[in-house]
Amino acid sequence: MKYYYKFYKEYVQSVFFTDANKFLELAKDNTYPNALNKDCCVFSNVDLPLHYITICWDIIFSKYDEYKDKYKAQVQNKKQENDKIKDFFITQQNLNMDIISFRDYANYFYCIEEDATASDCLFHTKEELIKMGHSEVDIDLYCNAEKFDYKNVERLLKEGADPHTEFPDELNCIYRIGAECAFLETELKSAMFDKDYHFNPEEDIANLIGLAAHEKMYNLLLSACQKFNNNSIHMPN
Numbered sequence: 661m662k663y664y665y666k667f668y669k670e671y672v673q674s675v676f677f678t679d680a681n682k683f684l685e686l687a688k689d690n691t692y693p694n695a696l697n698k699d700c701c702v703f704s705n706v707d708l709p710l711h712y713i714t715i716c717w718d719i720i721f722s723k724y725d726e727y728k729d730k731y732k733a734q735v736q737n738k739k740q741e742n743d744k745i746k747d748f749f750i751t752q753q754n755l756n757m758d759i760i761s762f763r764d765y766a767n768y769f770y771c772i773e774e775d776a777t778a779s780d781c782l783f784h785t786k787e788e789l790i791k792m793g794h795s796e797v798d799i800d801l802y803c804n805a806e807k808f809d810y811k812n813v814e815r816l817l818k819e820g821a822d823p824h825t826e827f828p829d830e831l832n833c834i835y836r837i838g839a840e841c842a843f844l845e846t847e848l849k850s851a852m853f854d855k856d857y858h859f860n861p862e863e864d865i866a867n868l869i870g871l872a873a874h875e876k877m878y879n880l881l882l883s884a885c886q887k888f889n890n891n892s893i894h895m896p897n
Contacts, residue, residue: 668693672700673859675713676851676868680744687748697753702861706764711749713865715760716872717742723879734853762808762873769870770840772806781806782827789827797821802833805881808873813880823881834881841878844871 674683699707721739801821823834
């Protein structure tokens with residue numbers, strides 16, 4: 661991990677733990693360094709703008725009402741705190757809080773390479789799968805979801821691709837993405853709800869980015885099949 665100054669580390673911690681009061685105090689006392697808008701020095705091989713952490717939490721907390729009753733109040737509070745930090749980035753830094761390139765961090769969560777084929781994702785060539793009776797749009801949907809290509813996934817869904825299509829070995833697009841949501845949610849649960857949690861910046865933020873990427877994809881897939889909305893498989897235990 662790159663070396664970064666103590667106050668950078670404090671900024672990262674306050675944003676990761678959605679401590680709006682601490683973050684705003686730092687911004688006031690230290691005069692917020694614009695360099696953080698380009699990189700907060702968490703990863704050694706790729707820049708991570710500080711506000712990307714807030715965008716990730718925004719994606720995750722946007723559906724806080726789906727959490728079980730045990731966590732609803734805590735998640736709602738964290739969402740409100742995250743919104744305060746988000747407002748700072750919008751009003752004080754003029755940053756776009758709707759854009760994040762998850763592909764830039766593909767080495768930090770489960771994500772198939774951009775040039776991967778059906779054989780890489782589904783263990784059969786596209787031609788073999790079509791002979792089995794699968795449609796090309798369903799095959800492409802599964803592969804593009806694995807690549808986190810949101811633009812092509814949205815296009816394929818509009819063309820009628822079915823996220824629930826079952827491929828050989830019980831591979832299913834929406835289940836695959838949802839299962840990873842559940843795993844990463846479990847990995848982050850202590851960071852979200854344990855006040856005494858020991859922060860590991862690179863690992864925890866990698867999990868955060870991974871969860872946000874999967875949640876964004878899951879929500880996109882779910883939008884095409886709302887009849888399954890009450891059967892979400894990635895709620896916290």
